[in-house]
Amino acid sequence: MIDGFAVELRQVVKKFGQVTAVDKVDLQIRDGEFFSMLGPSGCGKTTSLRMIAGFEMPTSGQVFIGGEPQGYLPPYQRPVNTVFQHYALFPHMSVYQNIAFGMEMQKVDKNEIQQRVGETLEMVHLSGMDNRRPKQLSGGQQQRVALARALVNRPKVLLLDEPLGALDLKLRKAMQVELKILQDQVGITFIYVTHDQEEALAMSDRIAVMNQGKVHQLGTPEEIYEAPANRFVADFIGESNFVPGVMQKMGPPAEISVTGTEQPIAVEWLEDGINAGDAVVVSVRPEKIRIHPMGQAPTYPAMCRLSGQVEKVIYLGTDTRYLVRLNEESAVVVRLQNIISGGGHFNEGEKVDIRWDSAHARVFKE
Numbered sequence: 001m002i003d004g005f006a007v008e009l010r011q012v013v014k015k016f017g018q019v020t021a022v023d024k025v026d027l028q029i030r031d032g033e034f035f036s037m038l039g040p041s042g043c044g045k046t047t048s049l050r051m052i053a054g055f056e057m058p059t060s061g062q063v064f065i066g067g068e069p070q071g072y073l074p075p076y077q078r079p080v081n082t083v084f085q086h087y088a089l090f091p092h093m094s095v096y097q098n099i100a101f102g103m104e105m106q107k108v109d110k111n112e113i114q115q116r117v118g119e120t121l122e123m124v125h126l127s128g129m130d131n132r133r134p135k136q137l138s139g140g141q142q143q144r145v146a147l148a149r150a151l152v153n154r155p156k157v158l159l160l161d162e163p164l165g166a167l168d169l170k171l172r173k174a175m176q177v178e179l180k181i182l183q184d185q186v187g188i189t190f191i192y193v194t195h196d197q198e199e200a201l202a203m204s205d206r207i208a209v210m211n212q213g214k215v216h217q218l219g220t221p222e223e224i225y226e227a228p229a230n231r232f233v234a235d236f237i238g239e240s241n242f243v244p245g246v247m248q249k250m251g252p253p254a255e256i257s258v259t260g261t262e263q264p265i266a267v268e269w270l271e272d273g274i275n276a277g278d279a280v281v282v283s284v285r286p287e288k289i290r291i292h293p294m295g296q297a298p299t300y301p302a303m304c305r306l307s308g309q310v311e312k313v314i315y316l317g318t319d320t321r322y323l324v325r326l327n328e329e330s331a332v333v334v335r336l337q338n339i340i341s342g343g344g345h346f347n348e349g350e351k352v353d354i355r356w357d358s359a360h361a362r363v364f365k366e
């Protein structure tokens with residue numbers, strides 16, 4: 001591999017008439033990586049994947065696979081295979097025939113076909129089901145046949161477009177684990193498209209978070225969750241509080257006056273381009289916030305403290321969520337793990353102090 005990347009997109013743009021589906025995207029996907037493209041409906045995930053596969057051609061920019069520019073190469077001349085959300089298995093063919101079909105078209109030797117189909121069936125845990133028809137299989141098993149059909153060609157890169165979308169939640173979770181294990185075993189680069197953030201976090205080595213045709217952040221699951229680059233990413237990945245305020249002092253330590261409270265709070269990380277006097281939001285994850293009866297919060301230097309009143313308590317089994325109202329304009333969600341049954345809880349109407357480590361807050365433009 002010339003440049004060490006399995007797939008690279010350089011300044012790739014795709015326009016459909018007036019719509020810019022993909023807008024100057026740069027991506028470098030490493031060899032053997034489980035890479036996900038994550039974003040809301042219509043953000044350009046499928047279009048990006050289809051340009052890698054060769055089903056769509058970029059309006060401008062270039063796609064490289066294994067360091068080679070792909071230009072206008074058609075899909076069958078690219079070393080990739082695609083698994084689509086609506087995997088169309090041939091209903092009148094057996095599992096074996098479905099998987100062998102492509103190789104039979106290419107006139108691959110019969111013995112080799114037999115061997116490769118056998119190996120691939122084993123890989124996806126479907127050995128012994130060779131003669132079944134798709135309708136005699138469960139949804140998860142059908143999905144594995146679709147996967148086997150792509151894997152049997154031994155592609156360098158496997159493209160998967162919401163491949164688990166048709167499965168129910170439980171099966172989906174089981175298949176996520178299976179896919180991840182399979183990818184480790186075969187060592188093929190996986191490019192995985194999903195709009196399900198939990199799925200992307202659970203499976204990926206790295207994730208590109210997309211919105212409106214652009215990549216907003218590229219990083220490991222931990223990086224994008226713990227250190228979102230902007231408000232969109234903070235909002236899309238997991239749950240975030242957004243407390244409105246005004247940038248008081250650029251620092252260090254930088255200070256923000258939270259709307260409706262007198263106390264300024266210290267912050268460490270600011271999005272680029274914020275100036276004193278700007279309207280901002282302080283973003284903190286619910287599980288990073290501590291809650292105390294009013295007046296009983298310890299005072300550490302790096303801690304931000306605000307006072308409020310518990311407005312709503314929602315018991316969720318593993319955790320309890322508290323909606324704490326700070327003032328008329330803002331409220332925050334605090335999430336506490338239920339380590340002790342029935343202990344250490346707060347009641348609706350109770351006056352409380354909340355606090356968080358200033359290192360856990362991110363400040364974005366309003």
Ligand SMILES: Nc1ncnc2c1ncn2[C@@H]1O[C@H](COP(=O)(O)OP(=O)(O)OP(=O)(O)O)[C@@H](O)[C@H]1O
Binds near residue numbers: 016019020046048
């Ligand atoms: N063939 C096409 N002709 C015109 N517009 C298209 C075409 N394909 C996609 N688009 C538009 O391009 C944008 C990106 O579409 P794309 O299918 O890539 O989104 P996506 O991220 O895969 O969304 P989803 O999660 O819903 O599958 C959308 O606004 C879509 O309407």
Ligand SMILES: [Mg+2]
Binds near residue numbers: 045046047
């Ligand atoms: Mg799509």
